[in-house]
Amino acid sequence: MEKAKRDQRATARSIADDIRAQIRGGTLPPGAVLPTSRELASRYGVSHKTVSAGIDVLKVEGLVVGERGGRRRVRASRPITWNLTSSAQGTAVMDDWATTIKEAGREPAQTISVTAEGASEEVAAWLHIDPGEEVVRREHLRTVDGRPFQLATMWFPVAVVRDTPLAEERDVARSANVLAQAGHPQQRVRDEIDVRMPTPEEAERLNLPPGTPVAEHVRIGYGETAPIRVVQTIAPGDRHRLVYELGV
Incomplete structure (x- = not known):
């Protein structure tokens, strides 16, 4: 046997x-x-x-x-090129990611939800705050040609985005500029990238076939003394080509 x-x-x-x-x-x-x-x-x-x-x-x-x-x-895939160098700022009309999609002749869209919540252990570590401290959470489910392509979630300390468009449930171009206008200019960023298998929730929300890895890109934006925002983007590996352009 x-x-x-x-x-x-x-x-x-x-x-x-x-x-x-x-x-x-x-x-x-x-x-x-x-x-x-x-x-x-x-x-x-x-x-x-x-x-x-x-x-x-x-x-x-x-x-x-x-x-x-x-x-x-x-599997048939039309990956997009996601330029991580310029994505921190965006364009005058919409973020850099959406602009790239349009330039490729494809149709970007996103749904946005905004909530206030207590910071998880992970988010608290990123933002250098205490777990449970209140943060504003912005979640963007981004699609290309009607297909889920990215799940991007942002967290901000409440004091940083209070009374700004970032606390409202609507699209906001150039979030870094909004922070600067609110008196919290971003001085530098730190990127962390992991390649892993998706969680069951990520696989469901991004409609991932079995065996599809994701890139988890975390960008932490620092103000003068502490982090002022963190962006976690989950990008399916079969739909993205990650690009950096750095001066030497």
Whole structure:
């Protein structure tokens, strides 16, 4: 029995290896529909269960996505270039991210929610405040062509954004400028980037296929004496190309 299981796993891996080679070689291009389980089982001379095990390997690798009705398709993605150097300031009309999307001939949109809450341990550490201290939380769910692309959440100490547009539930261009006008100019920023698998909530909200990693980009903006804002952006790895431009 154990030998049969080992043989099945080995056969599933060989099926995955063959289909992977077809994807990378272009025989199965992005967006192509894979043959049905019946067709693959006949082609490789194995059971449907073994075929499914092989396809599951490709799903975990992020090469294949499942759709309703049991159809499987080669992942097709049109990544955007996200310039992290300039995204801190934005443009006169909308933030730099949205401008980049429009310049690529695609349609950006976002939904915004603003709440007051007690700072979590993590947020408190970023902002150098006590856990539970009240902060203003702004969440932006950004989409491109109607598809979720980024989940960006900002936190500010209440005293920093009180009576400013940043405390209101509406779009605000150049948040750094708003802070400066309120007497809290941003002096420098610190970036922290982690690449990891998404949490279940992130996977659901960003509609992520299994096996899709995310980049977690945290930008902490410092005033004269302490942090005045933190922005945490969750960006699916199959939808973004991160770019920095630095003087040397």
